[in-house]
Amino acid sequence: MPGTGTGTCLEFHNPIEDAVSRVVFAPKSNNLLISSWDSNLRLYDVDCGLLRLEAPAPCEAALLHCCFQTDSESVAFSADSDGFIRRYDLHLGTNDTVGNHHDIATCVEYSNETSRLFSAGWDKRIASWDIRSANAFTFKELDAEVRSISLSGFDLMAAVGASVHVYDMRNTERVVDLNELRMDVQIRCIRANPNSRGYAAGSVDGKVAFEPYNPSDRFVLYFLMVGTIHTHIGICKCQLFFVLRFWRYTFRCHPKTKDGKLHMVSINDIAFNPLALVTGDNEGYVITWDAQSRRMLHEFPRYRNSVASLSYNHTGQLLAVASSHTYQEANEMYANPVALCWNNPLKYSLKAWMTLLVQFLLEIYAENRKVVGIFCAIGCWNCILYPNLAPLALFSGFVVVVAVS
Numbered sequence: 001m002p003g004t005g006t007g008t009c010l011e012f013h014n015p016i017e018d019a020v021s022r023v024v025f026a027p028k029s030n031n032l033l034i035s036s037w038d039s040n041l042r043l044y045d046v047d048c049g050l051l052r053l054e055a056p057a058p059c060e061a062a063l064l065h066c067c068f069q070t071d072s073e074s075v076a077f078s079a080d081s082d083g084f085i086r087r088y089d090l091h092l093g094t095n096d097t098v099g100n101h102h103d104i105a106t107c108v109e110y111s112n113e114t115s116r117l118f119s120a121g122w123d124k125r126i127a128s129w130d131i132r133s134a135n136a137f138t139f140k141e142l143d144a145e146v147r148s149i150s151l152s153g154f155d156l157m158a159a160v161g162a163s164v165h166v167y168d169m170r171n172t173e174r175v176v177d178l179n180e181l182r183m184d185v186q187i188r189c190i191r192a193n194p195n196s197r198g199y200a201a202g203s204v205d206g207k208v209a210f211e212p213y214n215p216s217d218r219f220v221l222y223f224l225m226v227g228t229i230h231t232h233i234g235i236c237k238c239q240l241f242f243v244l245r246f247w248r249y250t251f252r253c254h255p256k257t258k259d260g261k262l263h264m265v266s267i268n269d270i271a272f273n274p275l276a277l278v279t280g281d282n283e284g285y286v287i288t289w290d291a292q293s294r295r296m297l298h299e300f301p302r303y304r305n306s307v308a309s310l311s312y313n314h315t316g317q318l319l320a321v322a323s324s325h326t327y328q329e330a331n332e333m334y335a336n337p338v339a340l341c342w343n344n345p346l347k348y349s350l351k352a353w354m355t356l357l358v359q360f361l362l363e364i365y366a367e368n369r370k371v372v373g374i375f376c377a378i379g380c381w382n383c384i385l386y387p388n389l390a391p392l393a394l395f396s397g398f399v400v401v402v403a404v405s
Contacts, residue, residue: 020324021064025313026073035066070112079105109151120146152192157199159187191270202267209250251294271310280307
């Protein structure tokens with residue numbers, strides 16, 4: 001198929017015959033790992049446009065999830081519908097069994113910090129695997145099926161029913177976030193925020209909950225609120241902008257009505273870049289959002305199928321989108337699955353984000369010149385807290401200086 005816009009459709013000599021379950025970029029290259037319901041694990045070289053590997057599973061089980069071993073791009077893992085966790089040698093094309101769950105295995109992730117593999121499934125447990133000896137122990141017994149997990153440092157986030165549990169991988173009894181996130185309906189996916197300590201969770205009714213759980217962030221925010229509550233109203237407005245940046249909130253991604261009733265669309269996956277988050281839903285929409293203001297930054301062309309999975313590469317310059325049926329609804333289209341890569345999707349987020357920033361600065365400057373100085377001070381503080389975003393903060397300061405002059 002030809003690419004759409006600046007999106008390039010990946011070409012396969014043997015088309016993917018069933019639903020795509022996950023796409024994930026390698027940690028340090030543009031090799032894309034693709035798992036699917038046709039029992040094949042594929043490795044696609046996006047730079048060269050070549051399929052490097054197509055490894056069939058030893059049985060006809062569907063591959064429901066996959067991941068790289070982050071310290072070695074030559075090894076990958078899959079979670080299969082028969083409950084088994086399998087390991088693949090991507091150089092030789094061979095595979096072996098790591099272990100199994102007592103029911104369907106839904107997700108698998110590798111922790112570079114602990115050198116262990118974590119998996120979850122419908123048997124209501126999270127398992128931890130020592131891949132050198134294939135020994136496992138039950139990391140956590142839960143009271144509901146685990147639909148999704150995500151790792152960040154030593155933190156493990158698990159979507160269990162309508163709630164999110166955060167655990168320390170070094171201590172199974174230690175709960176990291178005491179303010180447990182709970183939603184009204186089942187959570188479909190969860191993704192850790194690589195830019196700060198937190199996560200985003202997508203539900204089956206089209207909502208995304210954004211949850212930072214770093215106590216220091218909450219303390220800084222509380223200090224700013226108390227320190228400015230008796231000053232000019234313009235300063236309070238500026239601080240409210242930063243409250244939304246740190247505190248928990250929930251928003252609906254693509255609200256629609258049918259026959260006067262709100263139509264619920266499942267959020268199937270979430271991906272982060274340094275400026276925004278991207279959501280993919282069950283009606284084929286991929287949307288970039290400003291995670292702080294909850295405003296839409298860019299909407300990609302709609303896909304014929306549901307959006308099953310999203311993944312950014314290690315530089316944030318490529319976005320992989322898997323458009324496929326997901327077996328969630330009876331009226332889903334069963335067209336051939338499609339995997340696409342968008343080149344430099346960050347430019348859409350950057351352009352829209354800077355437009356919002358300039359509008360915000362001009363509005364504040366019109367009310368009170370002092371507020372601009374406070375904005376610069378807070379920007380410098382954010383540079384200290386988040387050095388990865390320092391270039392963007394410095395550019396924001398440059399915009400402020402131009403506005404003042």
